[in-house]
Amino acid sequence: xxxxxxxxxxxxxxxxxxxxxxxxxxxxxxxxxxxxxxxxxxxxxxxxxxxxxxxxxxxxxxxxxxxxxxxxxxxxxxxxxxxxxxxxxxxxxxxxxxxxxxxxxxxxxxxxxxxxxxxxxxxxxxxxxxxxxxxxxxxxxxxxxxxxxxxxxxxxxxxxxxxxxxxxxxxxxxxxxxxxxxxxxxxxxxxxxxxxxxxxxxxxxxxxxxxxxxxxxxxxxxxxxxxxxxxxxxxxxxxxxxxxxxxxxxxxxxxxxxx
Amino acid sequence: xxxxxxxxxxxxxxxxxxxxxxxxxxxxxxxxxxxxxxxxxxxxxxxxxxxxxxxxxxxxxxxxxxxxxxxxxxxxxxxxxxxxxxxxxxxxxxxxxxxxxxxxxxxxxxxxxxxxxxxxxxxxxxxxxxxxxxxxxxxxxxxxxxxxxxxxxxxxxxxxxxxxxxxxxxxxxxxxxxxxxxxxxxxxxxxxxxxxxxxxxxxxxxxxxxxxxxxxxxxxxxxxxxxxxxxxxxxxxxxxxxxxxxxxxxxxxxxxxxxxxxxxxxxxxxxxxxxxxxxxxxxxxxxxxxxxxxxxxxxxxxxxxxxxxxxxxxxxxxxxxxxxxxxxxxxxxxxxxxxxxxxxxxxxxxxxxxxxxxxxxxxxxxxxxxxxxxxxxxxxxxxxxxxxxxxxxxxxxxxxxxxxxxxxxxxxxxxxxxxxxxxxxxxxxxxxxxxxxxxxxxxxxxxxxxxxxxxxxxxxxxxxxxxxxxxxxxxxxxxxxxxxxxxxxxxxxxxxxxxxxxxxxxxxxxxxxxxxxxxxxxxxxxxxxxxxxxxxxxxxxxxxxxxxxxxxxxxxxxxxxxxxxxxxxxxxxxxxxxxxxxxxxxxxxxxxxxxxxxxxxxxxxxxxxxxxxxxxxxxxxxxxxxxxxxxxxxxxxxxxxx
Numbered sequence: 001x002x003x004x005x006x007x008x009x010x011x012x013x014x015x016x017x018x019x020x021x022x023x024x025x026x027x028x029x030x031x032x033x034x035x036x037x038x039x040x041x042x043x044x045x046x047x048x049x050x051x052x053x054x055x056x057x058x059x060x061x062x063x064x065x066x067x068x069x070x071x072x073x074x075x076x077x078x079x080x081x082x083x084x085x086x087x088x089x090x091x092x093x094x095x096x097x098x099x100x101x102x103x104x105x106x107x108x109x110x111x112x113x114x115x116x117x118x119x120x121x122x123x124x125x126x127x128x129x130x131x132x133x134x135x136x137x138x139x140x141x142x143x144x145x146x147x148x149x150x151x152x153x154x155x156x157x158x159x160x161x162x163x164x165x166x167x168x169x170x171x172x173x174x175x176x177x178x179x180x181x182x183x184x185x186x187x188x189x190x191x192x193x194x195x196x197x198x199x200x201x202x203x204x205x206x207x208x209x210x211x212x213x214x215x216x217x218x219x220x221x222x223x224x225x226x227x228x229x230x231x232x233x234x235x236x237x238x239x240x241x242x243x244x245x246x247x248x249x250x251x252x253x254x255x256x257x258x259x
Numbered sequence: 260x261x262x263x264x265x266x267x268x269x270x271x272x273x274x275x276x277x278x279x280x281x282x283x284x285x286x287x288x289x290x291x292x293x294x295x296x297x298x299x300x301x302x303x304x305x306x307x308x309x310x311x312x313x314x315x316x317x318x319x320x321x322x323x324x325x326x327x328x329x330x331x332x333x334x335x336x337x338x339x340x341x342x343x344x345x346x347x348x349x350x351x352x353x354x355x356x357x358x359x360x361x362x363x364x365x366x367x368x369x370x371x372x373x374x375x376x377x378x379x380x381x382x383x384x385x386x387x388x389x390x391x392x393x394x395x396x397x398x399x400x401x402x403x404x405x406x407x408x409x410x411x412x413x414x415x416x417x418x419x420x421x422x423x424x425x426x427x428x429x430x431x432x433x434x435x436x437x438x439x440x441x442x443x444x445x446x447x448x449x450x451x452x453x454x455x456x457x458x459x460x461x462x463x464x465x466x467x468x469x470x471x472x473x474x475x476x477x478x479x480x481x482x483x484x485x486x487x488x489x490x491x492x493x494x495x496x497x498x499x500x501x502x503x504x505x506x507x508x509x510x511x512x513x514x515x516x517x518x519x520x521x522x523x524x525x526x527x528x529x530x531x532x533x534x535x536x537x538x539x540x541x542x543x544x545x546x547x548x549x550x551x552x553x554x555x556x557x558x559x560x561x562x563x564x565x566x567x568x569x570x571x572x573x574x575x576x577x578x579x580x581x582x583x584x585x586x587x588x589x590x591x592x593x594x595x596x597x598x599x600x601x602x603x604x605x606x607x608x609x610x611x612x613x614x615x616x617x618x619x620x621x622x623x624x625x626x627x628x629x630x631x632x633x634x635x636x637x638x639x640x641x642x643x644x645x646x647x648x649x650x651x652x653x654x655x656x657x658x659x660x661x662x663x664x665x666x667x668x669x670x671x672x673x674x675x676x677x678x679x680x681x682x683x684x685x686x687x688x689x690x691x692x693x694x695x696x697x698x699x700x701x702x703x704x705x706x707x708x709x710x711x712x713x714x715x716x717x718x719x720x721x722x723x724x725x726x727x728x729x730x731x732x733x734x735x736x737x738x739x740x741x742x743x744x745x746x747x748x749x750x751x752x753x754x755x756x757x758x759x760x761x762x763x764x765x766x767x768x769x770x771x772x773x774x775x776x777x778x779x780x781x782x783x784x785x786x787x788x789x790x791x792x793x794x795x796x797x798x799x800x801x802x803x804x805x806x807x808x809x810x811x812x813x814x815x816x817x818x819x820x821x822x823x824x825x826x827x828x829x830x831x832x833x834x835x836x837x838x839x840x841x842x843x844x845x846x847x848x849x850x851x852x853x854x855x856x857x858x859x860x861x862x863x864x865x866x867x868x869x870x871x872x873x874x875x876x877x878x879x880x881x882x883x884x885x886x887x888x889x890x891x892x893x894x895x896x897x898x899x900x901x
Contacts, residue, residue: 036798037798038796038798053522053523053524055522055524055640055641056522056523056524057524057525057639060524066751066801066802067749067751067752067755068751071749071750071751071793071794071795071800071801071802072794072795072800072801072802073801074799074800074801076299076300077489078299078303078304078305078488078489078490079303079305079307079308079488080488080489080528081308081525081528081635081639082634082635082638083307083308083394083396083397083631084299084303084304084307084308084488085303086299086300086303100638100639102638102639102641123459123799124459124798124799125799127459127799130300134301137408138408138411138412141408141409141412142405142408143363143364143405143406143408143409144362144363144364144405150362151358151362152358153317153358153374154357154358154361154362154367154374154375155361155362156369156372156373156374157367157369157373158369158373159368159369159370159371159373162366162367162368162369165366166366169366169391169398169401170394172307172397173302202364205364205366207364208364240634
């Protein structure tokens, strides 16, 4: 390995342009879909003006609103940088994680719309009931199925075999894909992309012996065949998982019965 | 007594991170009815943020590794303040916990011959961290979650009910442990259950159980700049204090050296240590690799003396010493702090961390080895780490202190039936935790806590005690107080001021006067928090939830400040400007915090001193006498020929 330390100062030498970017505060409008089941018959839109640095995330703007303007604004968040998958929302009509959506990447001149993800029961403001989503996940048996004796140390798996299903292990169960799927919107029984991604993760794991069972489950009426290949899920995935491709691979495995 | 929803279990685990889930799996596997109660959705635990890996001396990459070497590294990293028995159990059992995780389906990066690959990390002598890219914590949680789903489906087949023996109660916050007087424990208390509220409905709920495992994680939300997520409000530490179980070593708070410093809204977010493990170097504004100037005497023999040697180490570890960028975290954090203070910082008050030109495989290798970091900087800061340097600085990351526990059983000495594991427990990491030792800690002591909580509950049989109705009423009244307040303080404002106070006055470098000032301010904030009021209803009311969390944060921050003021030396995660040296006398001192009167309206923390348990002779023998001299008093040193 060659160690390279640039001759120039590190900021310039490595082109630290981040420091030179514009960080003037601007006023943006968040148009948030509010709903309180105790007082509201229907959800309604409410506008909040908030000062924001263009490089800020939508999540930060929402935290500011909660702290400074309306403590009752309700949304889920946890790690706040795209790993836990708590804050999937529909922002300007597209499913995204609020903690990974920068203000500057949206049209700052117009109100930015923020609403709950679609297809799951709305509980309050941006919070939906995640149980049906998690049930679909559980239904594909998302755990390693093996037979025979447990090894004393690890099972061997070649780097190539491990690479085969790398993409689908990145899922953070945020539901952005499933709740962007038009089939899921109209048919809540459909397993949805996230459950299929998690089935794929085991079907293509060289250590697993449960592929047959999982494929049978996904061969059912509400399984993979409902997918209309609209690619919404792939577009929505904040982890960059090629969701539609994974679903296609499961379909192919079903047709040829081989993994 | 008001009507409250009740649930009855053998073991209740509070917290659903790595330690909590591992404890729950253990208790359930032993046949006990087990509940997991967590504030967030199941699977969204803070553990998912751990990037580097799980430290375990499997020896897959360097066969010279063993539990003894891992034990030594852990004690050195913690500057010998660790409870040696915990460090020993941890080093011995970590490999089994990793293999077990693999048998449950966890994904790992592999060596060419298909075994679990291991990577280098700060303070670890050999490549030791089992990992999957830089998303190891996520995979750990997912695997435990999957194992729980598997156990539940077994129960469904056996009992027709997936939740017959293991149920997760998510988005439910516990505010009090329930206890009754009992002569069998040190403080005379015994667990009868826990009281909490559903975040969704705001309704109260009581868990009746003879055994409770606390696995709630850390306290970082008491500080302004932190890598921790919103859950880290010191809940478990406060619950333990209020139930009569003391906290130890609370002065030791780890500031991870490399958090993002820019832009402001992402300040504190972690930049994984793997960046340095895989070749990244720290530079000041003059372009100098300054870490070579900051190798402390205790580590002089273990680190490279020149940049050339440090660079050779990445490819030839047999014949070269590691670069000082891989010193334990406390050393690196202090070094960065000094560079910034000396005016050699980056434009936004950090230093530069760069991988540009540092990997043989160039841009492609950077993106492959550090995918999450690449995306994190690209998406959050608009910085391409394959072409430009990152700006980084210290961020509050981990608390080494925590609930005092028995090393073997994870039982708290204070309260019968109360166990603690993971970050919420103290002792294992001493004054400073090594990277990678957290995930292994969660698995090793999570399993132990689950096992011993289960054994305890089983041995009790039907001999269980009921929760006292007046205790439930008092807990309900306490939880409702924010709605009854008239001169309302905004809980968010109080929280922000608490964070600023801790950051400014009890941060990475500490001084007597500032900490005394912090304690005065904490008293004022406590008085204001008592008046924190909220509007609206109990249903999903985040303002109310924060008002309740404030009690916990204020209590644990007081523990940190009081202990830090008391300890007149510098060691690991506790640096005193006015007492810069490490003192062998202080090494033997354990500072414990407790609450004098948990039922008083005004809660306050008292400190007591006790003596550390001397290390077993056979473990002392693992070290050279000359090294021990740096840490131990003359009286503690083994004989010349021993």
